[in-house]
Amino acid sequence: MAGAAEVAQCKNQSLSNDAERKGCCAGKGPGYASPLKAMSGPRETLLYVTCIYHGTEIEKPDYLATVDVDPSSPTYSKVIHRLPAAHVGDELHHFGWNSCSSCHSDPSAVRRFLVLPSLVSSRIYVVDTATNPRAPAFHKVVEPTDIEQKTGLAYPHTSHCLASGEIMLSCLGDKDGNAEGSGFLLLDSHFNVKGRWEKPGHSPQFGYDFWYQPRHKTMISTSWGAPAAFSKGFNPGHVKDGLYGRHLFVYSWPGGELKQTLDLGNAGLLPLEIRFLHDPSKDTGFVGCALSGSMVRFFKTVDGTWNHEVVISVPSLKVKNWILPEMPGLITDFLISLDDRFLYFVNWLHGDIRQYNIEDPTKPVLSGQVWVGGLLQKGSDVVYVTEDGKELQFDVPSIKGNRLRGGPQMIQLSLDGKRLYVTNSLFSAWDRQFYGQDLVKKGSHMLQIDVDTERGGLTVNPNFFVNFGAEPDGPSLAHEMRYPGGDCTSDIWI
Numbered sequence: 001m002a003g004a005a006e007v008a009q010c011k012n013q014s015l016s017n018d019a020e021r022k023g024c025c026a027g028k029g030p031g032y033a034s035p036l037k038a039m040s041g042p043r044e045t046l047l048y049v050t051c052i053y054h055g056t057e058i059e060k061p062d063y064l065a066t067v068d069v070d071p072s073s074p075t076y077s078k079v080i081h082r083l084p085a086a087h088v089g090d091e092l093h094h095f096g097w098n099s100c101s102s103c104h105s106d107p108s109a110v111r112r113f114l115v116l117p118s119l120v121s122s123r124i125y126v127v128d129t130a131t132n133p134r135a136p137a138f139h140k141v142v143e144p145t146d147i148e149q150k151t152g153l154a155y156p157h158t159s160h161c162l163a164s165g166e167i168m169l170s171c172l173g174d175k176d177g178n179a180e181g182s183g184f185l186l187l188d189s190h191f192n193v194k195g196r197w198e199k200p201g202h203s204p205q206f207g208y209d210f211w212y213q214p215r216h217k218t219m220i221s222t223s224w225g226a227p228a229a230f231s232k233g234f235n236p237g238h239v240k241d242g243l244y245g246r247h248l249f250v251y252s253w254p255g256g257e258l259k260q261t262l263d264l265g266n267a268g269l270l271p272l273e274i275r276f277l278h279d280p281s282k283d284t285g286f287v288g289c290a291l292s293g294s295m296v297r298f299f300k301t302v303d304g305t306w307n308h309e310v311v312i313s314v315p316s317l318k319v320k321n322w323i324l325p326e327m328p329g330l331i332t333d334f335l336i337s338l339d340d341r342f343l344y345f346v347n348w349l350h351g352d353i354r355q356y357n358i359e360d361p362t363k364p365v366l367s368g369q370v371w372v373g374g375l376l377q378k379g380s381d382v383v384y385v386t387e388d389g390k391e392l393q394f395d396v397p398s399i400k401g402n403r404l405r406g407g408p409q410m411i412q413l414s415l416d417g418k419r420l421y422v423t424n425s426l427f428s429a430w431d432r433q434f435y436g437q438d439l440v441k442k443g444s445h446m447l448q449i450d451v452d453t454e455r456g457g458l459t460v461n462p463n464f465f466v467n468f469g470a471e472p473d474g475p476s477l478a479h480e481m482r483y484p485g486g487d488c489t490s491d492i493w494i
Contacts (some may be wrong), residue, residue, distance in 0.1 A: 030111035033102030035278035050092040055428025090118035117156035165189040177228030181206030206245035302325030367456025425477035443475025
């Protein structure tokens with residue numbers, strides 16, 4: 001995770017030049033030797049975020065925004081650059097790096113390119129961030145026809161760099177949106193399609209996120225649902241029809257053999273983001289199960305197989321004036337601090353962000369909570385009905401005079417663990433379904449939450465507000481975030 005200062009030092013040098021490799025990045029590859037050393041890296045000054053027009057009424061390409069997050073800068077909490085995609089209708093979503101801390105021992109590796117898969121069009125954009133970190137530029141586009149012809153895969157989601165220099169992406173289905181076509185795409189270091197990663201006949205039933213842990217020779221992936229189902233919005237009947245997942249898929253690493261399938265049951269419906277603890281020696285991690293409102297811990301057993309248990313449950317709330325009589329929290333994103341002390345997750349529908357102490361990962365303890373949106377905030381038509389029949393709503397602050405729209409969705413943590421950034425768009429079809437015109441027509445925003453890393457606690461920063469509703473081409477939907485120097489959700493240590 002080369003820090004922002006290192007990237008800036010490198011930006012005017014040719015990254016293909018041997019002199020550069022012996023200069024600012026001398027003696028090591030990208031990132032840090034360990035997660036704890038990463039925590040002492042430089043403070044973030046820039047943040048990249050995918051912004052979406054697909055699914056809105058604006059016929060413009062999605063774009064990658066560069067946001068100034070340096071509090072000493074005159075453009076603090078402003079978008080300072082926009083890189084529009086080459087096509088309309090991509091739905092940029094999650095993205096990753098060409099190399100990260102898994103390549104730290106390789107002095108020839110450079111964290112230079114962002115890999116941006118398009119969830120709907122299946123196009124993959126490669127963006128050069130090192131030449132000018134404040135104004136990234138396109139380097140290459142991998143077309144969906146090339147991916148489909150060589151692998152049969154479509155709907156790419158999560159991108160992780162590998163120590164080999166390759167890039168691996170989870171794909172959620174085939175070009176027709178069938179989940180049976182899901183699998184893992186491999187690109188070489190020049191972003192050419194190599195093929196599938198998993199062995200033939202070892203594809204998962206559904207695709208979504210994944211994380212690998214080489215010391216335990218394991219990769220585990222999760223399962224959202226069939227693209228043909230989720231791309232049209234959420235239909236509860238599709239869960240009963242088997243179009244959504246509730247499994248974890250355990251693979252040999254790097255062999256690509258499906259070794260075990262963990263059925264999480266009704267307590268694990270829609271397992272989305274997955275994270276191992278950052279310490280590469282640890283054999284435990286977590287997965288957030290959106291529809292069930294549960295955080296599931298997975299772990300290796302004495303016989304070398306993997307098991308799971310629910311360690312946090314967010315009960316669905318009884319509500320009035322909503323599409324269902326009960327509302328799940330909908331855990332859509334979570335992350336773990338680099339020292340493996342705290343876990344953070346969002347409830348996109350309820351509207352809160354939570355901090356848990358996980359020093360004992362079997363017994364997380366709630367240590368902070370803040371409300372920054374949701375369907376149950378004061379002023380909403382929807383109300384929460386308590387067990388004794390009282391109708392309640394939650395207090396949500398306004399930031400710099402702005403009412404908070406939507407619910408907290410994607411989060412990103414600073415290296416030192418003291419600042420949590422949050423955006424509020426999940427997926428355009430779901431944004432429109434659950435939050436309607438209030439979010440889609442008025443656009444997203446980004447917030448920053450101050451974190452108490454000693455005693456625990458979360459506080460909204462009243463001086464930080466990025467208003468994506470005031471963009472030059474009209475309101476956009478902001479999703480995932482990355483720093484030029486890497487972060488706790490893109491870097492894996494080996």
